[in-house]
Amino acid sequence: MDSYNFKSIEKKWQDKWEDAGIFHAVNGSEKPKFYTLIEFPYPSGAGLHVGHPRSYTALDIIARKRRMEGYNVLYPIGWDAFGLPTENYAIKNNVHPRIVTADNIANFTRQLKMLGFSFDWSREVNTTDPKYYKWTQWIFLQLFKKGLAYKQEMPINWCTGCKVGLSNEEVVNGVCERCGSEVVQRRKSQWMLKITEYAQRLIDDLDEVNYLEKIKTQQKNWIGRSEGAEVKFTLSTGDEMVVYTTRADTLFGATYTVMSPEHPLIEKMKDSITNYGEVEAYQKAAAKKSEFERTELAKDKTGVKLEGIYAVNPANGEHLPVFISDYVLVTYGTGAIMAVPAHDSRDWDFAKKFDLPIIEVVAGGEDVQKEAYTDVYKGKMVNSGFLTGMTVKEAIPAMIDWLEKEGLGKRKVNFKLRDWVFSRQRYWGEPIPLVHCDKCGWVAIPESELPLTLPEVEHFEPGENGESPLAKATDWIKTTCPECGGEAQRETDTMPQWAGSSWYFLRYMDPHNDEALASKEALDYWSPVDWYNGGMEHTTLHLLYSRFWHKFLFDIGVVPTKEPYMKRTSHGMILGENNEKMSKSRGNVVNPDEVVNEFGADAFRTYEMFIGAFDQSTPWSQQGLKGCYKFLERVWNLQSIVNDEAGYSADMEKAMHKTIKKVGEDFERMKFNTAIAAMMALVNDFTKKGSVTKGEYMTFITLLNPVAPHMTEELWQTYGGEGFLSIQPWPKYDEEKTVDDEVEIVVQINGKIRDKLTVPADIDKTGLEELALANDKIKAAAEGKTIVKVIAIPGRLVNVVVK
């Protein structure tokens, strides 16, 4: 027996798998399909992080197990390769992002291949490949044609140093992440996608999928549905101001109203506002505030009263002052609110600052002059006309009914979800396939002209005023209008990184199709994705965006299912040894290349799965990794005690069946750590016994194969197994043989353990009671006391209660 040499073994089997193509998914197979998906990586210059393989190994185990169970498995891989870090690197070093991307992909490919994942490499996709983004652009065109894409002025984060628009992630504490300069708000016309039109369906259809509950909750919270009412307030100018509220019950407690500084009525009422100068100054100051400042100053309310204006409370006719304040957002509801300081803490803060009256309309709290009372479950209405005496729950619909009857308001559902800002003033993204014609406006380019490829430019920096780098490609921009044939200009903005990743799982089904994003047959066969695993950080954006696109594609008849993913799970982060997030600056980064070089891919994979609970974050431990290597070595060394017997030996039979059951079930529940623990325990049993039958060994390495595929293939071959172990049937167990004949029963007195008995497994309650009462220790302990009760749980324990 040679000693365990992972270096030669791993390369050898990776080559054999590739040559034989055993991990290729087959379109149109007779077998049942199983489609499992990991989030395709962004090929960064830093190379693979040890966090990537946590998800990849987990679903590799599932994919491998499914293949062994007879499924036609699709486990694909690709590259989410557009994006900022590549572009920034390209700018800094003046190389084309395409070259940077190709280099990074080559490195990632090498790293992923060295880990022995059973990906179908023949279906590799790359979002930056024109053959791929042709279809990203095609989907955008369909959205545009259905009126779901529109252009709007939006504030963007503008770095005053780099002179570029920044994503929210690039703004740290109000300054640019890279250069440290101040970041301000600038308005720019941007393409938007109407995801809000799908808000309700994005909530409702969560009932039809099997996502972790916390993922569903997070999606629902992000979409942020709220039920309330729009209420009309007539202003002294005769204008109508509509406010949105979820607490219509508190209308009698409104003591002032507030509009957001951007509200259009302000301009309209210009001549009636006696302090308009002051108002304008406030509007300007609010516009300049960055997101950061607005949040920072959240507690300290500011605002200006519109002098010369009042609003009439529709419930009681009272005249209320009107303010503008940036604590009211123009983007939510109607951009105006009625303020009820007694029962809303933000209004309370504002009222205190501006010395406005606070009127209690829900009784049950403390003194509302000292603190707002916001509880909606307790308390009764007071000072509220016809609502007085009702509970809050009764008063809300009662008030809305009244408002609707009087024509003063109506029920209204609002969502926090905003439309998706889809433009980027960047080079390394998909060009937006539209042209602007002075006569016809924005016009889609003909689908036959797709893909609209990125033009070559000299430099990749955005322009001085934040225009896209594509604006420099003057020849490319100039074109003719597809509609009228006149002069027209191409859109120079590109799509965000989220675009390519919103549909990539569809492309894997039929990656080389030139006629469609995938054939109907492929879509019908493979849809939906059966199991998708990824990080919690993608729960709100990526997951929501791709569900939105998928629903749209369903609506226009392109895909056969309403939802893209049937099951979604997520993994925890792997932290550095010091329990902090791994980062270059902290110096706690673990390099997968070094790990594999020293301990091999199988040990790396085993440790990634054994490191801790899969859904929890957990620190890396070099010692723990070594422990897993030692485990594999012990598995290898078992060869010295393997005999020729084909079946299971009598004393090991139960242990074998139990382990098969546990490992299979634990894999399905993503309890990889306990599955591996069970296999370690079995190896300990083998070692203790000093012999293993060939039958036991072959079954064992089959169980271990999804975790440590290289070494187990080698052992399979050594012991004359036929073909590849990776596609042998998954071991079966006999339920009857997982149950022990004899079990250990705990005997307690008043819940304290006094003795342990080994009894036949099928002994009943009465039998157990008798045994326990006959027990010497129990007799001694019960001496002179009364036995009140005896509780016997077969298979577990007997508890004797004495007094």
Add this chain to the structure above:
RNA sequence: GCGGAUGUGGCGGAAUUGGCAGACGCGCCGGCCUUAGGAGCCGGUGUCACCGACGUGCAGGUUCAAGUCCUGUCAUCCGCACCA
């Protein structure tokens, strides 16, 4: 502030429905082997006043029985952040 998690040995973590707390691994201790051990093998390892008691962040409660259920509370992490 809101939402989501998590608190168990020296460490990572086990413990389907309430039913032997600490599986498995690391580390540590002892032994064997060795010229040597950051190798291998064997044994031990929650704490303590060690024939017994105490132990799952803390304080209560329900129960024959609580890591698990209930009430309150503290701490840490993640996400969102004036959404009326």
